[in-house]
Amino acid sequence: MKKIFWHTLLWLNWGIIFWFWWTNSGKLISPNLADMAIVFGRLAGLVAAYMILLQFFFMGRLPFLERVFGLDKLAKIHKKNGKWGFYFLILHPILLVWGYSRLAKISLVDQFLDFFFNYPHVYLAVIGLILFIIVVISSIKISRSRLRYEWWYFVHLIAYLAVFTSFWHQIRVGTDLLSSQIFYWYWIWLYLFVFANHLIFRFVRPIYNFFRHQFYVIDVVRETYQAVSIYIGGKNLDRFQIHPGQFMIFRFLAKKFWWQAHPFSLSILPEGKQLRITVKALGDFTAQISDLKIGTRILIDGPYGVFTDLFCVSPKVLLLAGGIGITPIRSLFEQMVKKGRDVSLLYLNKTQKDIVFKDELEIIAQHYGGRVKHIISEEPDFSGEKGRIDQEKIQRLAPDYLSREIYLCGPIPMMDATLKILQELGIPRRQIRYEKFEL
Ligand SMILES: Cc1cc2nc3c(=O)[nH]c(=O)nc-3n(C[C@H](O)[C@H](O)[C@H](O)COP(=O)(O)OP(=O)(O)OC[C@H]3O[C@@H](n4cnc5c(N)ncnc54)[C@H](O)[C@@H]3O)c2cc1C
Numbered sequence: 001m002k003k004i005f006w007h008t009l010l011w012l013n014w015g016i017i018f019w020f021w022w023t024n025s026g027k028l029i030s031p032n033l034a035d036m037a038i039v040f041g042r043l044a045g046l047v048a049a050y051m052i053l054l055q056f057f058f059m060g061r062l063p064f065l066e067r068v069f070g071l072d073k074l075a076k077i078h079k080k081n082g083k084w085g086f087y088f089l090i091l092h093p094i095l096l097v098w099g100y101s102r103l104a105k106i107s108l109v110d111q112f113l114d115f116f117f118n119y120p121h122v123y124l125a126v127i128g129l130i131l132f133i134i135v136v137i138s139s140i141k142i143s144r145s146r147l148r149y150e151w152w153y154f155v156h157l158i159a160y161l162a163v164f165t166s167f168w169h170q171i172r173v174g175t176d177l178l179s180s181q182i183f184y185w186y187w188i189w190l191y192l193f194v195f196a197n198h199l200i201f202r203f204v205r206p207i208y209n210f211f212r213h214q215f216y217v218i219d220v221v222r223e224t225y226q227a228v229s230i231y232i233g234g235k236n237l238d239r240f241q242i243h244p245g246q247f248m249i250f251r252f253l254a255k256k257f258w259w260q261a262h263p264f265s266l267s268i269l270p271e272g273k274q275l276r277i278t279v280k281a282l283g284d285f286t287a288q289i290s291d292l293k294i295g296t297r298i299l300i301d302g303p304y305g306v307f308t309d310l311f312c313v314s315p316k317v318l319l320l321a322g323g324i325g326i327t328p329i330r331s332l333f334e335q336m337v338k339k340g341r342d343v344s345l346l347y348l349n350k351t352q353k354d355i356v357f358k359d360e361l362e363i364i365a366q367h368y369g370g371r372v373k374h375i376i377s378e379e380p381d382f383s384g385e386k387g388r389i390d391q392e393k394i395q396r397l398a399p400d401y402l403s404r405e406i407y408l409c410g411p412i413p414m415m416d417a418t419l420k421i422l423q424e425l426g427i428p429r430r431q432i433r434y435e436k437f438e439l
Pocket residue numbers: 072149150247260261262263264265266277278279280281282283284285286287324327328436437438439
């Protein structure tokens with residue numbers, strides 16, 4: 001399904017929500033400030049509830065949504081939507097408490113206490129709000145790298161409890177909802193749709209795949225001083241549909257590992273017999289991955305990602321990789337040259353010791369064509385290309401870059417710098433595909 005379908009559905013729901021609010025609360029609009037605060041306070045509550053539902057929808061790992069936008073883009077939208085949803089969530093009680101306190105001519109505190117003790121289920125809304133505040137604070141901390149990813153992840157799980165308490169409050173005291181049976185059931189179905197999909201794709205599908213394919217570690221092979229490849233076997237792998245360039249989320253069922261799930265890209269062609277991921281030691285989890293024992297069972301969620309050649313229309317491609325960003329590019333390179341595309345790969349590393357798949361890339365290029373150029377940034381004695389990927393190198397090493405589709409993957413700073421360079425070179429945005437190792 002195309003983007004336009006999802007945009008239309010999104011706006012249709014906004015339209016329905018606004019229409020019901022307008023027909024019920026809209027008639028209370030008057031020059032009186034207290035009335036206005038109440039009317040817009042109710043609207044803020046509806047907007048916040050819809051945006052919170054969208055949060056779960058975006059991160060439900062729904063294949064039909066993911067295939068259109070990609071999980072990394074959905075994660076980006078999730079962050080932005082979460083921020084705005086939170087503002088409306090805060091605005092909702094502020095406006096209502098203020099509006100009703102003015103009408104009743106009592107203090108804000110008395111009004112709040114009246115709501116809390118005398119209205120059914122308002123205490124649930126307060127609990128929900130506190131839980132959401134904790135989730136938001138943890139997200140701000142993770143974006144400033146002051147919180148470990150795993151801590152943030154577990155704190156994030158309380159959003160499920162928060163949404164449950166808010167939902168209960170909404171269907172019990174939501175004035176606009178209770179004013180119309182149709183609007184009431186519309187919301188119930190909205191919640192059911194989002195959470196049923198969330199449950200199926202986020203929880204049931206990985207467990208189903210686990211039993212269907214029985215993934216396990218068949219080998220652990222060191223590639224460089226920092227990177228190891230994990231070879232994965234299982235049953236019916238020919239029926240596990242994955243494309244070069246995609247990634248999966250792995251939970252290794254072993255003592256030190258089972259409680260964390262991490263995303264890694266497929267680093268070979270999926271030929272139905274085995275899968276392979278290649279992991280660079282960047283933190284506590286990845287540093288220990290070489291300790292995995294052969295036979296370890298694996299829960300795999302996915303595949304995900306739109307960093308594939310499925311929509312690549314040009315016969316010529318320029319692949320740009322930095323460091324461990326080579327993993328999806330490695331499988332794409334092999335697939336593309338085997339399909340007869342004209343492929344140039346520029347691969348940036350700090351030193352020659354960091355190059356992953358040096359021999360594999362050479363063998364593929366020798367057998368099937370394609371050019372591989374290594375660029376080394378921190379080894380003055382290197383006899384080949386030195387420095388970083390810049391305008392001059394792209395113009396010289398891939399002079400027909402304007403007619404090539406471009407795939408980019410690497411560390412975030414390298415990707416941001418390269419995207420800027422590609423823009424300066426006048427390459428249209430639609431010609432560039434990239435995968436950020438960031439969700
Ligand atoms: C789509 C995608 C594909 C990836 N493919 C590869 C690959 O093929 N090879 C490879 O070596 N690395 C890949 N990564 C990066 C890899 O997932 C992280 O390096 C790894 O999760 C870091 O975990 P850590 O505990 O060792 O490091 P930490 O120091 O805990 O984390 C380093 C950073 O990695 C990110 N991160 C940590 N844990 C997770 C998690 N569970 N889920 C998502 N992000 C997390 C956070 O941004 C964190 O700041 C990929 C990431 C993404 C999003």
